[in-house]
Amino acid sequence: MLQSVIVGLVLISCTCGENPAVQVILTDKGLQYGKDVGAKWIQERLSRVTLPDISGRVLGSIYYTLSGVTITKCDFPEPSAEFDQSIRGLKTSVSGLSVAVTGGWTTQFGLIHDGGSFNMALFKLDVTSEVALGKDAQGHLSVTSAQCVARLGDVDVQFHGGASWMFNPFVNYFKGHIKSEIEAAICPAVKVYIVDLEYQLQAMKVSFDVDVDFVFDLPLTGIPIIDASSMNLGLKGEFYKIRPRIDPPFEAQPFTVQTQPGYMLSVGLSEFTLNSASFALYSAKLLQTTINDSMIPPKSPVHLNTSCMGPYVPQLPKMFPGLLMDLQVYAREVPMFSFQSGVVKLAIEGAVKASAIQPNGTRIPLFKLNIDSKLSGKVWISDGKLKGSAAQDNFTLALESSEVGTFQTDALERILKTGLMLGIGKLNAVLGKGVVLPRMKNTELVNTVLGMEKGFIAIASDVKVLLAGFN
Numbered sequence: 001m002l003q004s005v006i007v008g009l010v011l012i013s014c015t016c017g018e019n020p021a022v023q024v025i026l027t028d029k030g031l032q033y034g035k036d037v038g039a040k041w042i043q044e045r046l047s048r049v050t051l052p053d054i055s056g057r058v059l060g061s062i063y064y065t066l067s068g069v070t071i072t073k074c075d076f077p078e079p080s081a082e083f084d085q086s087i088r089g090l091k092t093s094v095s096g097l098s099v100a101v102t103g104g105w106t107t108q109f110g111l112i113h114d115g116g117s118f119n120m121a122l123f124k125l126d127v128t129s130e131v132a133l134g135k136d137a138q139g140h141l142s143v144t145s146a147q148c149v150a151r152l153g154d155v156d157v158q159f160h161g162g163a164s165w166m167f168n169p170f171v172n173y174f175k176g177h178i179k180s181e182i183e184a185a186i187c188p189a190v191k192v193y194i195v196d197l198e199y200q201l202q203a204m205k206v207s208f209d210v211d212v213d214f215v216f217d218l219p220l221t222g223i224p225i226i227d228a229s230s231m232n233l234g235l236k237g238e239f240y241k242i243r244p245r246i247d248p249p250f251e252a253q254p255f256t257v258q259t260q261p262g263y264m265l266s267v268g269l270s271e272f273t274l275n276s277a278s279f280a281l282y283s284a285k286l287l288q289t290t291i292n293d294s295m296i297p298p299k300s301p302v303h304l305n306t307s308c309m310g311p312y313v314p315q316l317p318k319m320f321p322g323l324l325m326d327l328q329v330y331a332r333e334v335p336m337f338s339f340q341s342g343v344v345k346l347a348i349e350g351a352v353k354a355s356a357i358q359p360n361g362t363r364i365p366l367f368k369l370n371i372d373s374k375l376s377g378k379v380w381i382s383d384g385k386l387k388g389s390a391a392q393d394n395f396t397l398a399l400e401s402s403e404v405g406t407f408q409t410d411a412l413e414r415i416l417k418t419g420l421m422l423g424i425g426k427l428n429a430v431l432g433k434g435v436v437l438p439r440m441k442n443t444e445l446v447n448t449v450l451g452m453e454k455g456f457i458a459i460a461s462d463v464k465v466l467l468a469g470f471n
């Protein structure tokens with residue numbers, strides 16, 4: 001039950017004090033759903049569970065072992081789960097659990113061995129476990145057992161086979177010993193389970209390879225923040241280039257995601273995450289390309305040669321007649337995203353270097369243009385899909401330098417602006433169709449809503465877990 005809550009949350013998350021770029025908030029609604037899913041999962045698998053052997057000594061020198069203990073019936077009351085600020089973690093408990101089990105018994109009295117089968121009923125078992133949450137040095141979520149209490153109300157045992165007729169009259173004498181052994185075994189078993197969960201959390205990745213050159217870093221930036229109704233995980237959320245690693249010249253800014261009690265999860269994604277990706281691409285010199293005439297559709301009225309460019313740069317056909325051209329397009333600065341209320345904005349400062357290509361392949365520099373563009377967009381979730389739209393807010397073209405003399409750029413600006421508008425139109429057709437929200441194995445987001453806030457995107461969602469896929 002605890003594992004389904006914690007692991008599910010982390011799969012959807014380190015310098016102390018670092019501002020997180022991603023925040024994930026589990027609400028009480030999400031905790032209760034995780035508790036219910038975990039309880040159902042446990043009940044479906046109780047019949048497959050073999051409990052540890054129970055051994056002891058009664059009547060002075062008779063040694064016994066109860067082995068192969070399996071559950072035949074379980075009255076599983078609804079467990080409880082709550083956030084606990086005092087331990088900065090979770091408190092789970094189950095009260096009034098009753099279980100019927102069966103197994104085999106063996107006894108040894110000196111050289112005399114005997115055995116048979118038994119039926120046992122455990123009544124009114126109460127178990128309370130408190131788990132503290134933290135962060136290790138690598139940014140993994142950590143779990144430790146803070147406290148565990150187990151109380152068993154009563155035990156009833158019936159022995160069958162062998163010399164069971166001798167033991168049954170003494171059940172009331174030694175069932176107290178069996179009760180104590182069972183109580184003493186429960187909390188160590190719970191702690192082993194929590195240690196196993198800790199190992200699983202330590203094995204989880206906190207950095208994910210995007211490709212051979214880029215990594216998405218998602219460790220915890222601080223210890224989980226727990227209050228009476230929610231748990232907040234702050235995650236780094238930074239893209240970076242692996243070799244060499246260059247941190248961006250800007251930092252994640254603090255932001256506050258409002259907890260949505262009506263949803264299981266609230267997620268905040270800072271503009272820092274997208275800007276770190278943009279900086280990584282810029283640092284890797286990937287925000288540049290070369291356009292040549294072979295890339296222009298044959299039916300296009302404009303081609304990359306000095307003749308076709310004559311109407312825009314009159315000097316070209318005269319100075320370099322009949323030569324092909326290419327354009328080196330690149331970002332002058334890191335393109336930066338800005339999240340504002342209801343809208344996301346993108347500022348692009350680019351440049352174009354034009355060259356003529358002689359028959360022997362020699363490139364002749366012609367001119368350089370600076371292109372500044374500002375775009376805005378909206379994103380939303382509809383019909384289980386992430387959709388969006390984009391618009392051009394501003395576009396300017398200016399002559400930065402020229403080896404062929406000055407010329408007016410108005411005509412070039414108009415044609416490039418028209419081309420950009422056509423491109424945005426095609427982009428909006430794709431964005432309007434949307435993409436299906438991502439889902440993890442056996443888990444999907446439902447009833448998801450998205451809002452743009454100043455500096456971050458806020459997402460609230462419920463979660464649906466498909467138990468059929470879990471082992």
